[in-house]
Amino acid sequence: MPARRRFGSIRRRESGRYQVRYPGADGQMRTAPDTFARKSEAERYLTLIEGEIMRKEWIDPERGKVTLTDYGERWIRQRPNLRPRTVELYTGLFRRHIKPDIGGVPIGRLTTAMIREWRTNLLDNGVSVGTVAKAYRLLRAVLMTAVREDEIIKTNPCRIPGADREHAPERPVLTIPQVLDLADKLGGRYRALVLVTTFASLRWGEVTGLQRCDIDTDAGTVRVRQAAVEVPGQGVVIGPPKSRAGLRTVSLPTAVLPAVRTHLAEFVADDQSAYVFTGPTGVLLRRGNFRKLVGWSAGVAAVGAPGLHFHDLRHTGNTLASKTGASLRDLMTRMGHDSPRAALIYQHASAEADAAIADAISAALIGKKEGPEPPATRAEDDPDDGAAGALIPA
Structure with a gap:
């Protein structure tokens, strides 16, 4: 008579396959989810299960x-x-x-x-x-x-290298003249919206959630303490910013403040709780109809940036901030990021641009030493001449 198994049992079914039963860590009998073609495979399965129970790694398959x-x-x-x-x-x-x-x-x-x-x-x-x-x-x-947390399975089956990467195309970055031109093209109650979003590096929900009490034109600051979010079935809801780091106060360029003061005087009620940027009827702006409401597609095409998204205004502001030589911590604070990852991307872009400038100067110096002088730069070739049609690479 064969010896009784020390742990679990193996039974040969009428089909010829082997079925395994064993006591779980809780003492309840369990049946293996699959049958086995060979008895040796069933025995190996039991050995593995027994080891998991002894190491306290066993997970109830019922879960x-x-x-x-x-x-x-x-x-x-x-x-x-x-x-x-x-x-x-x-x-x-x-x-x-x-x-x-x-x-x-x-x-x-x-x-x-x-x-x-x-x-x-x-x-x-x-x-x-x-x-x-x-x-x-x-x-x-x-x-x-x-x-x-729930210990339902032992390992995560999502183990495909690179599957989490989006490979998103580079988003366009506007020049300062293009930003000003776009603000003028949209005009009226949307002119300051473009300027504040860009030069304060704000997200859509952050800028549309601003109230009069959040704008200090004397100090030249914008306080971000909440965000407007669209919830299906509820409409626009005011909630916290995207993360704890989103709670911040951002300084505006002095040159933008006159436009902000004009906007507050003409389009915002004299009440500290009044929302700063609203539609013509005074209701909060919504993503769904914003583009049509302001003529966005025609406006961005007119400034030479067809396909520009509203979020690209923040991207432009972040890029401009990074080119000032600000520290990583300062960039993170201004952007409202609690992780350095995004700020590092902008710093890297600035470093590459700076290196390109140095390489160009070096090439000019070498040319002056070893060859004829380069031709004089024409005014229309100067990238600082304010041409609205050119895009700064990200």
Whole structure:
């Protein structure tokens, strides 16, 4: 008679395959999720399970039966400190790009190969690289919680190198004359909006959430303490800035202050709680109809920057700030970033531009030593002549 197994049991089924049962760490009997073609494979499985239990690494496979849809939607609802706009973005990404393909799969059944196929299918169906990268990062974050916090699965199957990178194209940066020209083109109640957004490096929600009490034209500062966010079914809601670092006070260039004072006098009620930038009827601006409301497409095309996004005004302001030689910490404070990553990108761009200038000077010096003098620079070739058509590379 064969010896009784020390841990678990193996039974040969009528199909010829082997079924494994074993006591979990809680003493309850469990059945392996799969059967095995060979008895040696079943024995190896039992040995692995026993080792996990002894090392206290065993995870109840019943917990992994929750579907990705159930777990992911609950994750979005229960995630702490998510802004309404972020909840909206996560919900949309999950509903459109994760749930249809793999939402019905139990979390414990997800594999890297399955994730890789899901990602490939999205790209093959025409979803942009940027959107797929966002969906992948969301999925990875959801499953990381399942590993680290809820202990539903042992490892995160999102292990595809480079899948989280968007490879987003460089956004355009306006010259100062272009910014001024665009402000004039939009004119009226939107002129100061362009100037403040650009030269204070503000986000859409930050600038549209400003109230009269946040503007100090004597000190020349803008205080960011809240942000306007559009929430489906609720409209525009006032909430906290994107992060704790978003709470900040930003200095405006002195040259912009006359336009701000004029705007406050003409378009803002004499009440400290009055919103600074609103539509013609006095309601808060909304992303959805802003472009049409102000004639944005025609305005940016007229200044030589077709395709410019409103957020590119902040990008322009950040780039201009970086070219002043400001420190990394000062840039982070002005931009409202709690991580140096974004500020470093702008510093790197400035360093490259500065190096290019040095190389050009060096080439001119070498040419003067070894060859004829270079021709005199024409006025129209000077990049500081205010030509509105040229774009500063990011």
